[in-house]
Amino acid sequence: MPVVVVESPAKAKTINGYLGSDYTVLASYGHVRDLVGKDGSVDTDDWGMTWEVPADSKKRIKDIADALADDPNLILATDPDREGEAISWHLQEALLNRRGIKKDMPVSRVAFNAITKTAVQEAIANPREIDTPLVHAYLARRALDYLVGFNLSPVLWRKLPGAKSAGRVQSVSLRLIVEREMEIEAFDPREYWSVRAMLETPRGQTFEARLVALAGKKLDRFDLADATQAELAVQAVESRDLSVTSVEAKPGTRNPSPPFMTSTLQQEASRKFGMGAKAAMSTAQRLYEAGHITYMRTDGIDMASEAVHAARDAIADRYGKDYVPGSPRMYKNKAKNAQEAHECIRPTDMTKAAGDLRLEADQKKLYDLIWKRTLASQMEAARLERTTVTIADRDEQVELRATGQVVAFEGFMKVYTEGRDDETEASEDDKRLPAIHEGDAARKVAAYADETSDNQLVKAPSNAVLGQQSFTQPPPRYTEATLVKKMEELGIGRPSTYASILGTIVDRGYVRKEGNRLFPEDQGRLVTAFLSNYFRRYVGYDFTAGLEDELDQVSAGDANYKDVLGRFWRDFKAAVDETAELRITDVLEKINEVLEPHLFPDKGDGTDPRLCPRCEEGRLSMRTARSGGAFIGCGRYPECKYTRPFGPPGMEGEQTGEDRMLGVEPESGLEVWLKSGRFGPYVQLGEKTDENPKPKRSSLPKMWAPEALDLDRGLQLLSLPRQVGMHPEDGQPIETNLGRYGPYVMHKRPEDAKPVYANLADEEEVFTIGMNRAVEVLAEKRANPRGAGRQAAKALRDLGEHPENGGAMAVMEGRFGPYVKWEKVNATLPKDVSPEELTVAQAVELIDAKAAKKKPARKGAAKKPAAKKKPAAKKAG
Missing domain, CATH: 3.30.160 (Double Stranded RNA Binding Domain)
Structure with missing residues (x-):
């Protein structure tokens, strides 16, 4: 029986069901070889590479070789992209080295874009050879990533202690996130005001309009700059009778989005489900292997003609012929660096909606998204009517405008509309307006009485007109969706790599996710600052995109991969060699300069933002701790031992979560952390590592507030005993x-x-x-x-003599709280009585109550008779 090899057991099971008992279908479990993980695995003279077969893969290769012993007919059916081609090539090479196949033995390579019976059988009937240009493109990328990792990462370790690694594409994506954060920090918000009014038509229907002109002058965004100007504008609208001066309705259309490719699927899964790129691709992989969708790693948005006709038939059947356009919609990829353009991601059977399949929850959501997007892409356009209403007073001193739309025909919107990266993108055009006619009176209606806002508001006495303060907003932080979109626009990376890139920078602690937003960590800032100054070309957007262009040319067979590697290595090696003489102090000072706006923001009072606040002589600068973290310290160390956490001043009191870095212990260079454990808050010197398995700790005393703890107090605790x-x-x-x-x-x-x-x-x-x-x-x-x-008991107040029995009374502070002491009687104060407010009468009452409890029983007192025992019930019988 011919031996068919695929990547995964799930894919093998599905294909085996289509091919039947005439074939043996086995899984390679992905790549069977990898570069040896040490320096020298890529020979930069002739570009030879040293591969090794992991222990698990040796068994897979043996199983394949054993199966071929009965029928030396090998069919490689791995995925239809560069990575799939590389897996087939590795399998062939590994079997040749093991003598599982002979050099003259023909090996068939088949590829199918969907795991359906028709597609698989058609591919088996039309085999080809391994695509050498695609393999060369894989080898080039693998060698480039190896050269960067094994040469750039050690430079980081030596010159920037604590940095973990750098990568050809990951460092560029990290730079995007860091630079966006710096834009946000440098952003200076500007105040502006807007004025709105709630109006009513003669037919009793309300609508909201916005002030667009005042005193005959069109208002720009910042014309109402403060509350005073806004109040004057509110009064102007409030004091005038208004009417509709024009109603303009324009028909319009909205066309559907194209079907999904890898990057747009990741973006939409993030927007609509909060699903990360890695999770989206893993779920799509399972749908593909089960035969429900076409291949999920693709730059293509075109659809096979038979699939287009199937989609049109499904639309007509479910929604009617009115929703099917006169001719099929054709889409062309506009993405930069589009290559390996397979068909789009679509269902293999257009007639099956998510409810028609037995799927797990995450698969069901993603399949439903793909199915709806595919059908919508071939549906009729939505027809809209956009309406603009102008309202003014008789003298045209104030002019307001209301906009909205009416959906005349839903078209594709009946099935699907694309999500937004930010819901604030929704415009006034999305509002619905009531029937409004030119010449209608527009009466003001009280509507803003309960209006609240974090910003200032100015309301008219009638509560029908409202002025609201706003501020310009910084650019939003990236989400996985918007970062993938940006990388795609710049031509950085490939769709199949986005998920792993994002996972890498998060796993290495360069970036953290809060909600769906990406925040750069301190270590990510440091790595970006270092690379941007000493390897600027290699984290440049144009250079990285240009290299992708060259690799695409290799894929197409238009360029020699060894020439591409040679040109890259020549310049890159020179850049690495130039850093050999760099001193760590010079590197840190350079980073100080680059990150100065972030680390040492200008106070605006003319003082040096880097002046040490303790000694007022030394200058602050970034330093690296022994654990690899960074902190800010005084340049006059050891005379001045001032330190604070890495970041802007004030961050030490703003860190969230249970763990808070207080600073760095100057002598050891270890970070001092405030942590929370099962027995309460404590301070710890350094993190737990193999070299430091039991870091020094000290619990906070009960009377110490954790939120008020600073580095000095933390070091005091750690100095104990x-x-x-x-x-x-x-x-x-x-x-x-x-x-x-x-x-x-x-x-x-x-x-x-x-x-x-x-x-x-x-x-x-x-x-x-x-x-x-x-x-x-x-x-x-x-x-x-x-x-x-x-x-240990401490006297808090002297209450004088006991008024009846004599003897000093005092309020004491004990281990378990304050109490009143008189002779041998200690009476605890109730929780609602403070030591300062306790009166003598209250003290005597507490003492008497306590003394009464302590009196022994009188001698000869009658004992309470014991209860008589009931006779045991006789057993029946």
Whole structure:
């Protein structure tokens, strides 16, 4: 039986069902070979590459070789793209090396865009050879990524401690995110105001209009610059009678979006479901392998003619012939660097909606999206009527405008409309307007009485006119959808790589996701700053896109991949060599300059933003901690040990989450963290690593507020236990620390079996107590072991003599809270009574109540008779 090899067991199972028992279908489980993971695996002289077969793949190759022993007819049916071609090539090479096949043995390569019975059988009937240009394109990309990784990453490790890696495309996508964040930080918002009015037609229908002209002058965005101007505009609208001066209706059409390709599927899955690129591709892969959709890694948006006709038939059947355009819609890819242009991503059977298939939840959502988009792409355009209404007073001193639309025919919108990257993109045109006629009176209606806003509002007395403050907004942070869209526009990367690129920069801690937004981490900023200054060409958008163009030419057979590699390596090697003499101090100072607006923002008062706030002499600069993280420190170290977390000033108090970096311990260079554990908040020196498996920790005292903790207090806690000095009598150390029962001083004489612990009245004494006081407290503890333990109680107030029985009364602070002390009676204060507000009468009442509880029972008091036992019930029978 001929042996058919595919990538995955799921795909093998589906294809085996189509081919039957006449074929043996096996899975390679992806690539069977990879570059050896060490320097020198790519020979830069002749561009030879050293491959290795992982242990798991050796078994796969053996199984294939064993199957070929019975029938030496090998059919390679891997995916129809560059990566699939490479997997087939690796399989052929590995089998040749293992002598599973002979050099003169014919090997068939088949490819199909959809796993359907017809497509598979047609591909088997029309085999071809392995596409050498596609393999060369794969080899070129693999070599480029290897050369960048094995040469650029070590430069980062040496010159920028803590940096993990750099990549040919990942570093460019990281640069996009970092530069967008810097735009946001540098953004200076500008105030402006808008004025709206709620109006009513003579038929009692309301609509909202916006002020567009005042005193005969058209209003630009910033013409109403403050509350005073807005209030005057509100008064002008409020004081005038208004009427409709014109109604203009224009017919329009809206055409559907083209069917999905890889990048647009990732974008729409992110917009509509919050599904990341990696999750979207994994789900699409399962749909493809089950035979429900065509191949999901494609730049193409064209559709096979038979699929177009099937879509048109499905539209007519489900929605009627009115929704089918007169001729099929044709789409042409406008994306830069489009290559390997397979068919679009579409259902293999247009008649089956998501409800007609048995699918898991995530597969069902994605299939429904693909099915709707495909059908919509071949449907009739939506017909709209866009209406613009102008309202003014008789003298035309104020002019307002209302816009909206009426959908005359839904067309493709009955099935699907494309999502937006930002819902604020919705315009006034999307509103529906009531029937309005020229000459109609426009009466103002109270509508804004309950209107609230984070910004200022100016309301007319009638509550029918509203002025609202707004500010210009910075560009939005990237989402996965908008980042993929931007990379596609720039021609960076390929659709099949977007998911892995995004996953890499998140996994390496360069970027974090909050909601669906991408935020650069400090390490990502540092790597970008370094590469942008010392390897600017290689994180350049045009250079990266140009290299993609060259690789596309290799795919098409129009360029030699070794020539492309040679040109890249020559210049790249020179750039790497130039960094050999760089000193870390020079690198850090350069990064200080690049990130200065972020790290040291101008205060606007003429002072140096880099002046150390503690010593007021040294200049602040970025430094790297031993753990690899970055922090800001004073240039006069060790004379001045001021540090703060990496980032703008004030960030130390704004960090969210349970973990907060307080700064860096100057001597060790380790970060000081405030963390939260099962026993409460604590400070920790450095992170837990293989080299530092048990980082030093110290719990926060109960009276310390975690939100108020700073680096100095954190270092104080980490300095415990504190050695006060040596005892003058025996020369043994005296130490202070914080324990379960509060602050204490400890000392152990040579003749003692156990150390002596003496409680301290105040936590601050742990850090300040001197030798004389420590020796005194220890002596008191040894002289009165039980009583000394109670000396930790601190007198808060003297209440004077007990009015009936005599004896001093006082309010004390104890381990378990404040209490009233009188002779041997200690009465705890209720929670709703503070020590400062406690009266003498209340104190006497508490003491008497406590004393009554402590009185023993009178001698000879009658005991309560025991209850008589009931006789046991007799057993029946």
